[in-house]
Amino acid sequence: MNSENTQHTPESVSPKLQADCGQCFGLCCAALPFAASADFAIDKAAGEPCPNLQEDYSCGVHLNLRSMGFKGCTVYDCFGAGQKVSHLTFSGLSWLQHPAGAQQMFDVFVMMRHLHELLWYLTEALPLQPEGSPLQTKLQAALNETQQLSEHAPEQLLQLDITAQREKVNTLLLECSELVRAEALRQAGGSSAQAKKYGRGANLFGAKLRKANLRGANLRSAFLIAADLQGADLRGADLIGADLRDTNLSGADLTGSLFLTQAQVNSATGDQATKLPPGLLRPGHWTD
CATH class of the missing domain: 2.160.20.80 (E3 ubiquitin-protein ligase SopA)
Known part of the structure; x- marks a missing residue:
């Protein structure tokens, strides 16, 4: 599901949270399901490679995704989870090379995408708070913890309670949001x-x-x-x-x-x- 644009992140966000499809084993194109709709031209089950996926893991219709009815592919972002799972978690061994481990790799990719999304938001939130403030300290601790979780082995990642982690991070992001939005309203004069x-x-x-x-x-x-x-x-x-x-x-x-x-x-x-x-x-x- 390669985007039609090169992904750019805020300056504070690490390039590691930036999707690099050339370094991924086409995980989103194989692991994720989609249904024929305004966003996708065909049905595809989870774990079934997209028919447009090439042997080198590139997309055969990348330049024409929208015109061919695959608009949904152009708005997907893994936040860098794809290349991390491909080359760190599984040390460069692809699901095509090791079919018996394909499902585990696909499941880990879904989990990693959750973690990398949280890392994106936490990294964006950090500079929104005063240096050394209590909330910034909590945000940094949550970022460090989430980063450590993302580096776990496949078996550990699949045991992770991602709902609990999302709730923990979201509490901090909401607190950050409330403070920033209150300041935005104050600057607007009420x-x-x-x-x-x-x-x-x-x-x-x-x-x-x-x-x-x-x-x-x-x-x-x-x-x-x-x-x-x-x-x-x-x-x-x-x-x-x-x-x-x-x-x-x-x-x-x-x-x-x-x-x-x-x-x-x-x-x-x-x-x-x-x-x-x-x-x-x-x-x-x-x-x-």
């Missing part, structure tokens, strides 16, 4: 009725929010599919887990938005006037 109207998991499917003042809003896990956010102010808004598929971000200001990923940006639409956080690329399918 609270915004629109920004305070929404909360985690808000159902904004197809919502008309053109030029909305959502500065400092909590849009964690919000459903913004096909929403109109043209010209909206999303500075300091928390977008962790928000579904931005076909969201219109033309002219929107996402400067300083929290926990926005390249995959989310790739799933949306926008234009040259869209302001993105540093380190995120303007997708090739966006309008001029």
